[in-house]
Each structure stands twice: as structure tokens, then as C-alpha cells.
Amino acid sequence: MTVPAITIEGLEKRYPRKWRSASVVALDGVSLTVEAGEAFGFIGANGAGKTTTIKILMGLIQATGGSARLFGTSVALPSARRGLGYVPENPYLYDYLTPLELLEMGLRLHRVKLAAPQAHCREWLERLGLAHVAGKAIRSFSKGMTQRVAIAQALCIKPRLLILDEPLSGLDPLGRRDVVDILSEYKRGGGTLFLTSHVLHDVERLADRFGLIHQGVLRAVRAPAELAGDQETVLVRTFGEAPVDGMREDFAGRWIGEVARPDLWRRLEALHQAGHVLLEVRPSLSLEVAFMRAVGQS
Secondary structure, three states: OOOOOEEEEEEEEEEOOOOOOOOEEEEEEEEEEEOOOOEEEEEOOOOOOHHHHHHHHOOOOOOOEEEEEEOOEEOOOHHHHOOEEEEOOOOOOOOOOOHHHHHHHHHHHOOOOOOOHHHHHHHHHHHOOOHHHOOOOHHHOOHHHHHHHHHHHHHHOOOOEEEEEOOOOOOOHHHHHHHHHHHHHHHHOOOEEEEEOOOHHHHHHHOOEEEEEEOOEEEEEEOHHHHHHHOOEEEEEEEOOOOOOOOEEEEOOEEEEEEEHHHHHHHHHHHHHOOOEEEEEEEOOOHHHHHHHHOOOO
């Protein structure tokens, strides 16, 4: 029987407040299992408990109650994090080092034995578009470049599990696409992903399942396809000159509209007759819609 990559049972985290008797509840009995080889997205608003959960998994803070294990080993033990790649939302790297030095240090810390470690590190820097700055101090880098260095370091150690807190934050569109492609390849190779994101589209592209957390409580665990199937409308974007009923002009020559699923083909035919060029048809799914449904609000 395969041991789950992440097992969380009744996890609680409370922070005492000096000026009040009641403590702040960051996590309230969260239970969750992520199987080896699975990509899991952790969704929620700011302060919902996503980063607190990750900090507990990483051994950065201790839980008030419950338990968490990585591949069957308690997160209280440092050995649980051997072979674990981690990228926080705002990476703090030793900025006096170069990317190459940082990646080589990561290999040593995780005791990864390679015949040509420097070549291996340079390969990952090349893949993340950093080969030209491999020997420059990180302190001179932009936020997006620093984020890519952190991702390269996490992947360089050949991790069996990647924990990523807003991994695409600060990246430009080209960088986001490249990182998503690399993470998709990692997943296809049998790696396990646990990532947080405010953008549901990122999760849809990567995750097999996602969990919605609100005020420290895990409200739902579902697959993106299940959520998309619940949507009663789809979003249609086109390019054209003539107005069409139900479409609003987003900006010059570009139109956007939400269409009920049964009416989609009629709308597309009307757009075709009006000479519009179809740009996109997708479920009109947003993080806000998914979140509000999960917490039972209108």
C-alpha cells in the first residue's frame, strides 16, 4: 500500500492574544490527504489558513493540535523534509550568493549525489531562463527573477514532493507559462505537488483536486472538472465590429459575454453571422464563485 505524500488529521493552530481572553484561530480541525503523484491546489482568501498549513508542514511553526505527516513521517522530525522542495510566496534567499552557488548548496543540504552537480544546476538555471545570470549576486535581481531562482532550487534537488506557496507570484506572462510547463512535466514524471494560489486558472491547469479553506476550516475538496461542470454559464470572447445581443464591448473591437449553456450554440451562430472571430470559450468560473459556493453565501 502506497503511503500518502501528505496526511493531515484534525490540524489546529491558535495564536494567543494578550489583550483578549479568546485566541485567534488560524486552523480549526483541518483533515486532508494528498496521495503520492497527485497535484493538489489549496485555495482560499488571505488569512484563510493556507500559509499557516504550509508552515506547519515545513516545521516552521508548531500546531496547537492534530497531526501532520509527510510520507508517513511526522513533520516534527527534520527527516520528514528530506527531498522536499519548497518555494514560499516571498522567497528570502542569501542574496550575496549567486544562483549557481545557491543550487549547489541545496544539493548538499539534501544529500543529493550526482556525477556532475554543477552541470545539473546549470541545466535547471537554463530551464528557468537564468543561465545568463548564473554567476551574478542574487541581490541585483528583480522579484520575478528571484522567484525563478527559488523554483530552480526547489526542482534541482529532484524532490519527491513540491510545496509551493503562490509559486507564480511576481512572474511575467512568459515566466508563468514556462513555470506551469515545468511543473506539468514534473507532475507527469510522478512528482507530487501541493500549491496555493489566488488564481483558480493556475489550479485548473495543474491540480487533480483542490481544497477550499475559509477561516481555518476546510469547506470543500473537489476536482476542477467537477466545479466547471457545475457552472450554468460559459464565457465567450470574440473580435468583431458589429454588436450582437448579449455581448458587451470589452474594448475596441473585442467583445465579451456570459451565455447559458443551452444557448451557447445559438450565440455562436449569431456571432458567426455578424462576422466575429472567436477568441475564447470557457466556463465562467472564478475563484470568487467557487469560494462563495463553498462557504454557502449568495
